[in-house]
Amino acid sequence: MRSHWWILLLSAGMMFFAACEEKEEKAVELVGKSGENELRAMVGKAGGSLQFADAGAKLEIPAGLLREQVTIYFKREEPSLDLSGKDFVGKAYRISPKLNFNPGFAKLYVPVDRELPGLANEIKLKIYTYGKKVTQTPAEDTFVNEWVSAPLNKFIETSQDRKHLVFALYETISNRTSKAPFGLYQAAFEMQKP
Secondary structure (H helix, E strand, O other): OHHHHHHHHHHHHHHHHHHHHHHHOOOEEEEOOOOOOEEEEEEOOOOEEEEOOOOOOEEEEOOOOOOOOEEEEEEEEOOOOOOOOEEEEEEEEEEEOOOEOOOOOEEEEEEOOOOOOOOOOOOOOEEEEEEEEEEEOOOOEEEEEEEEEOOOEEEEEEOOOOOEEEEEEOEOOOOOOOOOOOOOEEEEEEOOOO
16 A cells, blocks of 8 residues: 555656646747847746847747756847947847857847848958957057957858848856946947948
8 A cells, every 4th residue: 555655656746847847848938028128038948039029139049058947138238339440230239147058059130220231241240249358468468448259159141031130149248247338249240441
């Protein structure tokens, strides 16, 4: 008789954990309200997406990219500093916390808010981040705060409807960089010389 109770208890426990896993494995699909500039969602192994309203920017995290549940913050801001010699596309974005995706990548869809002066590969589309640029000399290292290319995050394609530029994000930025423009991503291209 005791063995039956253990079997029932074990079965109930397994069903409970299976039910919990099913809930956890559901992909997150969050679309913000119109005018909302900050989104937050708990994303786990099943992945998901966070998107601003009205076909705005979208952050897409594929299934299997995260090993555990993480609260993802996705915020858009006005570009606040000039990218010398570069031209902005869309808003600036903050994506946190600091995450490294290896292997695989998340996708950032940036709305095209202007007529681009050429094909994406011709105008050298890139993601830039505002932070410390280090210049090393034999005497000392010099630090300058400016927009720098984020080499681990790159342009991969234009969406099928041609309304978004799609960037592969192999890493995100720490949420400790809370004051703009530090910690922001900005899509930009090299301006054409006349």
